[in-house]
Amino acid sequence: MTQTFTTAPDLADIEALARAALATIPDILRDRVEGVIIRVEEFPDPATEREMGLETPFDLLGLYRGVPFGEKGVSATPQDIDMIFLYRRPLLDYWCETGEDLTHLVRHVLIHEIGHHFGFSDEQMEAIEASG
Numbered sequence: 001m002t003q004t005f006t007t008a009p010d011l012a013d014i015e016a017l018a019r020a021a022l023a024t025i026p027d028i029l030r031d032r033v034e035g036v037i038i039r040v041e042e043f044p045d046p047a048t049e050r051e052m053g054l055e056t057p058f059d060l061l062g063l064y065r066g067v068p069f070g071e072k073g074v075s076a077t078p079q080d081i082d083m084i085f086l087y088r089r090p091l092l093d094y095w096c097e098t099g100e101d102l103t104h105l106v107r108h109v110l111i112h113e114i115g116h117h118f119g120f121s122d123e124q125m126e127a128i129e130a131s132g
Contacts, residue, residue, distance in 0.1 A: 003102070003103055005102070008092055009102065011088055014040045014086060014091065014106065015086075017106040017107075018086055018106055020103070021103070021106050021107035022038070025107070025110065025114065026111075026128050026131055029111065029114045029115070029128065033117070035082060036066070036083065037081060037082065037084070038086065039084070040085075040086045041086075041087055041088065042089050043058075043088075044057055044060050044063065044085070057089070059090070060090060061091050062110070062112065063085045063087075064082070064083075064114075065082070065085065066083060066117065082117060084114065086109060086113075091106065091109070111125060111128065111129045
């Protein structure tokens with residue numbers, strides 16, 4: 001369901017969109033995403049900006065952090081918690097520039113980042129998104 005906003009969505013609004021999107025992602029992803037934490041922040045932190053070589057913090061809409069599925073061992077530690085970060089301000093900037101539906105955009109970024117969790121290529125993620 002597309003949501004209409006009369007003011008810029010806040011962190012809680014983006015999180016609600018992400019939670020709703022999670023319920024709509026294809027089963028191949030949803031059935032295996034248990035335990036992945038979704039966090040919404042305004043921007044990537046400075047360390048992430050440097051690590052990713054960003055020219056501006058607006059260059060990153062989302063990021064998967066953790067040990068990819070299939071690479072986890074029995075020695076995984078609490079620091080290895082899988083997280084998907086969604087960045088509110090870059091998402092809103094992209095939304096305003098493109099006119100793309102925000103619900104669709106959040107779902108797309110979420111699927112893309114979950115795909116990284118499973119080690120899927122961009123082509124595989126596009127096919128998965130198109131199928132569901």
